[in-house]
Amino acid sequence: MEIGNRLQQLIDALDVSVLEFARQLGEKRGEKVYHILHGRLKPRYETLQKILQAYPQVNADWLLRGEGLMFRTLPQTPLAAITLDERLRNMEFLLFQLNERVGLLQQTNDLLRQELEEMKDKMC
Template identity: 40%
Template sequence: MKERIQKFIDYKGIAAGELASLLEVQRSNISHILNGRNKPGASLIEKMLVVFPELNARWLLTGEGNMIEKAQEQFVKNETGQKESPQKRSKSTESSNHLLNNKQIDKIVLLYNDGTFVTYNNK
């Protein structure tokens, strides 16, 4: 499994120390795993899967399948408690924002805890 963890680190373009910070574990834990001294425990594997939801658990555990799973469309609850996609929500938020103060949203930037981000432009 250490090879797959190293491959994932390389894929994400992060250092082992950054992975330790993201997972909130000691750097030595990651170092020992990557050097083959220790095997990753269930707690570390669980943290990886929570922090990186795109990481395929089957691949991490067995090497089978793709490293990265397709992102599933996420839903958020709107003001009435109903589920809607972020795209629909941003349009309704934009409309209500425009009505409230005559301003339109120009750009929305979503920052993820893995250091990546997505920018949505209103054009």
């Protein structure tokens, strides 16, 4: 999954507009974020740092590589506690990832079966 897609999922999960997200990063306008979301730009290191600073609950591994949960577990203080909604979003995201993987495995399985049938036909 491309980083633009992950950013869109993050914006959706945070339930903020693209403009509000951009403003949290210190941008006056949302153009840079829009360009990243639409694949016209790749985020710079500084932009990724600003995202992680503005939203400390975001898992850096997920943001950079798409690995793990969208949100990381923070120390359980009233200000840093991950909400039930965020946990549900994490679960929904994991289910989405698993569903994508199952689909890819099914496609691979179908291709292998087709190749096996072709090999059987050649041998007969």
